[in-house]
Amino acid sequence: MKFLFIMILAAIPVFAAADNKGLLDxxxxxxxxxxxxxxxxxxxxxxxxxxxxxxxxxxYGRNEAVKALIGMKADVNAVNxxxxxxxxxxxxxxxxxxxxxLLAAKADVNAANKDGFTALMGAAExxxxxxxxxLLAAKAPVNASDKNGQTALMWAIYMNFIEHTGAVAALIGAxxxxxxxxxxxxxxxxxASQRGQADVVKALLAAGARVNSLNTGGNTALSFAKDPTVVxxxxxxxxx
Numbered sequence: 001m002k003f004l005f006i007m008i009l010a011a012i013p014v015f016a017a018a019d020n021k022g023l024l025d026x027x028x029x030x031x032x033x034x035x036x037x038x039x040x041x042x043x044x045x046x047x048x049x050x051x052x053x054x055x056x057x058x059x060y061g062r063n064e065a066v067k068a069l070i071g072m073k074a075d076v077n078a079v080n081x082x083x084x085x086x087x088x089x090x091x092x093x094x095x096x097x098x099x100x101x102l103l104a105a106k107a108d109v110n111a112a113n114k115d116g117f118t119a120l121m122g123a124a125e126x127x128x129x130x131x132x133x134x135l136l137a138a139k140a141p142v143n144a145s146d147k148n149g150q151t152a153l154m155w156a157i158y159m160n161f162i163e164h165t166g167a168v169a170a171l172i173g174a175x176x177x178x179x180x181x182x183x184x185x186x187x188x189x190x191x192a193s194q195r196g197q198a199d200v201v202k203a204l205l206a207a208g209a210r211v212n213s214l215n216t217g218g219n220t221a222l223s224f225a226k227d228p229t230v231v232x233x234x235x236x237x238x239x240x
Contacts, residue, residue, distance in 0.1 A: 027053040030062030050080035058086040061095035076107040083113025091119040094128035109138045116146030124156040127164030149182035157191040178209040185215030196227035
């Protein structure tokens, strides 16, 4: 009997893993029928990163699966190991339909991970203008900042060499502070100038960005600019 007892215990994780794999596949593929007939814990993490079925379905925009999971009491504010909720993941992926479903189910539009990163910042970083507009309509604070002082507007520019002009326009239109500073005193205009984003530089200047602001190191947007077009735009705006 002792040997049999050990064998049964060893088998339990195997069955659990298989069960999780089925739920993961269902969420990925939008298999509403499997989800509605699932008998396990709908909120159990499905992988080592702590993703739930709801996060997976939202990431792929499987809206019928998202609705089914919400109907089965999936936790819309659960977080994975990165501190991301399903809403943040949907925002990063530009899944505006999933965003709407999650927000209707009381997903926290202000949820942030330990670094202060929010769904709006995620949508901005990836240039997801439609996702940004959904979050703004749900009263996401446009000028919230992360632990480094970076706002969603800065995230729309930060580390991006592709211009997210639609995202920038959506944020500016919602009242984003174009002169906000991060903890090193950098502004969105400095980021855009450094990245060579000429159209974004124009948009920021048109919205009232101060061209000669100094960061904590005494640098201006012109100090960061390398692209000749950006340099010319800044100089025409009075940069020195």
